[in-house]
Amino acid sequence: MRNSQTLFFRNASQLLTLAGGPAPRRGRALAELGIVRDGGVLVADGMIVKAGRTRDLAREAKRLKALEIDCRSRVVMPGLVDSHTHLVFAGSRLGDFEQRIRGKTGREIARAGGGILFSARQLAQASQRDLLTRASRFLEQAALFGTTTIEIKSGYGLDVPDELKTLRVIRQLMKASSIEIVPTLLVAHALPRRFRGRKGDYVRFIIQNLIPEAGRRRLAECIDCFCDPTAFDHRQCRRILEAGAAFGMTPRVHADQTGRSGGTQLAVSVAAASADHLDHASPGDIEALARSNVVATLLPGANFFFDSRTYPPARALIEAGAAVALATDFNPGTCPTLNLQFIMSLSCTAMKMTPAEAIAASTINAAYSLRRADRLGSIEAGKQADLIVMGVDDYRKIPYFFAANHCVLTVRQGQVIASRLKQGSRGTRRSRSHALPAIS
Ligand code: NIG
Ligand code: FE
DSSP states (O other): OOTTOOEEEEEEEEEEOOOSSOSSOBGGGGGOOOEEEEEEEEEETTEEEEEEEHHHHHHHHHHTTOEEEEOTTOEEEEOEEEOOBOOOOOSOOHHHHHHHHTTOOHHHHHHTTOHHHHHHHHHHHSOHHHHHHHHHHHHHHHHHTTEEEEEEEOOSOOSHHHHHHHHHHHHHHHHHOSSEEEEEEEOSSSOOGGGTTOHHHHHHHIIIIIHHHHHHTTOOSEEEEEESTTSBOHHHHHHHHHHHHTTTOEEEEEESSSSOOSHHHHHHHTTOSEEEEOTTOOHHHHHHHHTSSOEEEEOHHHHHHHTSSOOOOHHHHHHHTOEEEEOOOBBTTTBOOOOHHHHHHHHHHHHOOOHHHHHHHTTHHHHHHTTOTTTSSSOOTTSBOOEEEESOSSTTHHHHSTTSOOEEEEEETTEEEEEOOOTTOOOOOTTSOEEOOOOO
16 A cells, blocks of 8 residues: 555444544543544545544545445554653563562662673674664564554663664664654663763763764654662753753653652653653652653553562552553563553553553553654544554453454554454455454
């Protein structure tokens, strides 16, 4: 299918438009999905022309000779937006995985040579081409799970050449991938061994060398740091975020993950796009977020994989009026999954978000946190035609039948970028309708 192909998605049992109301969604509005029964979407030139009831669109679809895609018994919704990943890495952390199963803590694993520094050594040994091949495969997987936009952080480089290598891989992915990518320079992720005992020197090194190199080459849209008792403090992180902002990078913060670090307050005070993790956010932090436009980005997959005991305070954040988003945090250490549908399910069972809230948090609010809500995250006339067809007739089944992949068709800019339709079902003759078979 070319961009110019006009498409008519029709007869969806539920079309989740997420239309109406300003982004980001807060409080009760987070659960408003703008559901249209027997819904239809008309797409031309990669954009949404109209969305509404099938019968109200049928005439125009005929006039435009649109290719019809029958979505009977299916949910059609906006493409998923994964607003926090560390997708470019080498190798894996299988050793850490087994150590953790045996009861070792993150600190013990790091002392024994695991953790972020282990991934950094693997990345240093990997070629740009190898990193690219692996990352491309991950993106193909993400598209199959229904993700149409993804943020990718660097962060396993720790020095200038390896961070630039990572950012160049991300740039290559941006050119070649069918998914929209937001590149983030993640600095101050961990302290390299050669700077042991000299955290201040490392922060200076980053500010004087790494950020300007990446900034001058315009390799990153955002800048991120790990503001945490186990990593860097809020003063160090502030200097880093401000140095990035001087090159036009939008701040994001890994905040209050393993303990309270002042990361949330820092995110609010620099008007960051997002404060992520928030496991240890205090009531005061939650209030500050609620009064701001900083998106509280929750990553329950990391909690699930790490110890499955504690989760971020999603309900308190929603009830206070904070803008909440969900993301995978895809990385080799704490969350090796790209399945945002599973993250939604976890948000329901472990954080008591409703299925509707989980969907808005993974689409429109995530798009807002990437500064793209004007173009992405909902199905409305004039927005980019990024949408997915789910093999269920009720959106609540997406988190309910958990750990599955319900996505049968992923469309970005009006083009099919991933499909799990059975062989022989991809007739594209204009005269014939294109029926979606059940996925068993
Ligand atoms: O978001 N918190 C720091 N960074 C990652 C973990 C990265 C790793 O362990 O490799 C996170 O969970
Ligand atoms: Fe992360």
